[in-house]
Amino acid sequence: MDGQWVRPLGEQQLGDASYYGSEFNGRRMANGRRFDPRSTSVAHRTLPFGTKVLVTNLGNGRSATATVEDRGPFVRGRIIDLSPRLAEHLGMLMQGVAPVEVTPVELAEAPN
């Protein structure tokens, strides 16, 4: 976990994750904002834009929180498409595709 407090909000989903190539750099995502490889943006087929998700790489247990900003991926068996930043954080850049768990969550504000 990257030290962020989260509270699960919905059902956990299992499937494969892939990540964006930089051909998408600067292009508009489905929510209208421009794609940035350094961001924590992800594409998901159904979750509303702005939904926070916890993504866990089931291959190595590494996880990260992200925000749904785009629609996709449209490849069978793949449930989420990650920014390169997230793919690096989850240790799956060279592997390319990894089994993940995706859970919609609420992020705790920084403790005051």
Added chain:
Amino acid sequence: MDGQWVRPLGEQQLGDASYYGSEFNGRRMANGRRFDPRSTSVAHRTLPFGTKVLVTNLGNGRSATATVEDRGPFVRGRIIDLSPRLAEHLGMLMQGVAPVEVTPVELAEAPN
């Protein structure tokens, strides 16, 4: 340079490089082989398949040799699409798109 002896074979080309996302994992490249993020495959619009190229990141001077195996990229100003392995080697993963020099080369056999 990654220590590989090369002999330039053709004119050097200048332009931007991007890299593949892992949505392409396992898919067929234009030369019929399957795309592997760990490979040193690149896409170029015109160089013949099998051509070896030296790719230098003009932003940091890092370079790597690669093999043309696919056609693309088809975005104005971009002259080459790299495997994630190459993008990592050239230090451009987070940047996403980097100015590069691409030179067709002959690779020296390992000195006997």
